[in-house]
Amino acid sequence: MKSRLMRLVSIPEGMPQPSNFKIEHEELGVPANGELLLKPIYISVDPYLRAAMSGGHPPNLNAGDIIISRGIAEVVRSSDKRFSQGDFVMGYMEWRDILIAKADGLIHLKNNALPLSAYLSVLGSTGLSAYFSLIEIGKPKRGETMIVSGAAGAVGSIAGQIGKILGCKVIGIVGSEEKAQLITSAFQFDAAINYKTNKDINATIQELCPEGIDIYFDNVGGTVSDAVISNMNDYGRVIVCGTIADYNNTMKATGPRLLPLVVFKKLLIQGFLIGDYKDRFEEGRRQLQHWLAEDKIHYTETIMEGFEQLPDAFIGLFNGTNKGKMLVKISSCTIY
Known part of the structure; x- marks a missing residue:
C-alpha cells in the first residue's frame, strides 16, 4: 500500500512558497502491536508551523522532515484493542493521505454531535x-x-x-x-x-x-x-x-x-x-460545548479540499485567505 506524504524540502526565506514543499510516495507496512492504520479526514494548517521552520517553536521543522500537525482520521485497521475499524481519532499526525501511527497519544472521538472538523477548530x-x-x-x-x-x-x-x-x-x-x-x-x-x-x-x-x-x-x-x-x-x-x-x-x-x-x-x-493546559483540555471543551449549545459562540472554518492543497492552505494563512480555522479535507468518511 502506497502513501502520499508532504515533505518540507527547504526552509522558506520570507513568505513560504510551493517550492518549499514536495509530495512523495512511500510504501507502507502493516500496523504493529499498538498501532493503527489511519485515513486522515482533516489536517490542520497552523501559523506556528512557520515559526517551527525558523527554529522559533518547538519541535523544530527542518529541511527534509515530513510535516506534522493535528489531524482527524478514521481507523482503517487496528492493532490496539482500544480502537476498532471505523473509529475516529484526533492527534498529531504526519501529512499523509494514509498512515500508520501509534495509538498512544491519540484521542478517541466518541461524541460526534458536531461536525468532525469542529474538534480541530472551536473544540480544538x-x-x-x-x-x-x-x-x-x-x-x-x-x-x-x-x-x-x-x-x-x-x-x-x-x-x-x-x-x-x-x-x-x-x-x-x-x-x-x-x-x-x-x-x-x-x-x-x-x-x-x-x-x-x-x-x-x-x-x-x-x-x-x-x-x-x-x-x-x-x-x-x-x-x-x-x-x-x-x-x-x-x-x-x-x-x-x-x-x-x-x-x-x-x-x-x-x-x-x-x-x-x-x-x-x-x-x-x-x-x-x-x-501548558493539556491536563485541562476536557474542562475547556465542556465549557465551549456549553456555550455552543446556548448559541453564545459561533465559529467559521475555511476548508480546502485535496491532499495536494496543503501547501496552498498553509501559505494562505499569511495572505489572509482564511476566515476562522483553516483546514484541508483529505478524504471522506467510509461507511462500513
Missing part, C-alpha cells in the same frame, strides 16, 4: 487557546475593554466572543471589510478596525476606546500591537498568542521600546503555548 487547539489564555492570563472583568488582533482568525474570533460572554466591550482588528462585517455581525464584536485601510490606527483606537484598553489579545504583533499597547490602561494584560506579522521577516523587526510602557503602566505581558 484554537478554541482551547482562546479559552484558557483569556481566562488565566487576561482575567476579564465585566465592563472592561478588550482588543483582539487577527480577530477573524481561528483563535481571535473565539477569544472575542468569550470576552463578550464575560461582559467586556470587544474591538477586533482585521485585514478586510468582509472580515470586519463578519466579526461585528456573526460574532457580535462591538466594532472592527481594518488595519489595511485605516491610516491612523492609534487615533481610531482612541476614538473607539476613550476609556483605554484593559486586555489585548494579540495574534499579530508588529506595528498593530505597538498602537494597541500604547493605549493600554494601568495594570492592563497583554496575551501574546502569536506574532504572525513577524514570522516571515527576513530581517529582525524593530519598533517602539515597550519596557518603559510596561513599567509606567504596570502591564502584564505573557505568552503561552496551548500545551
